[in-house]
Amino acid sequence: MYEYTGCGLDGIYLKNGYKSVSNAYGDGVVIENLEGLHRAIAGDILCQKTPMSGHQLRFLRKEQDLVQEELAALLRVDVQTVANWEKKGVEAVPGPADIAVRAYYCAYAHAQFGRIIVEPNTKADESAVFEFRNHEWTEMAA
Numbered sequence: 001m002y003e004y005t006g007c008g009l010d011g012i013y014l015k016n017g018y019k020s021v022s023n024a025y026g027d028g029v030v031i032e033n034l035e036g037l038h039r040a041i042a043g044d045i046l047c048q049k050t051p052m053s054g055h056q057l058r059f060l061r062k063e064q065d066l067v068q069e070e071l072a073a074l075l076r077v078d079v080q081t082v083a084n085w086e087k088k089g090v091e092a093v094p095g096p097a098d099i100a101v102r103a104y105y106c107a108y109a110h111a112q113f114g115r116i117i118v119e120p121n122t123k124a125d126e127s128a129v130f131e132f133r134n135h136e137w138t139e140m141a142a
Helices: 034-047 054-062 067-075 079-088 094-113
Strands: 012-014 018-023 028-030 128-133 136-139
Touching: 034 054, 034 094, 034 128, 034 136, 054 079, 054 094, 067 079, 067 094
Parallel strands: 012 128
Antiparallel strands: 018 028, 128 136
């Protein structure tokens, strides 16, 4: 399996849907349908039972092409508050902000993609394994 650290999150693994490549600049990885993978990761974050971490908040913010100032304005908090949540990374984002970011991403995804498929998640940790099947990314059951 490949640990996908390029998304900025720890514990994201790909069972398939990627291939190693080498060129004059060095070794790398090509991932099938990267946008779809990021939507699947976002769906996993949205449905987790625990509060999202600062790193997960940053992931959802970047997926929506928002800068910290824009997210701060949406949440009606100081930009330094958003920066601190993201910087600390592993700490839980406070409840109202957590809920608001999840809801805002759902609205964004509906507007951009027409839907976002999410399933209830009962995992205790943030790690996840994703599989590429039938041209779509899905999280593998534990």
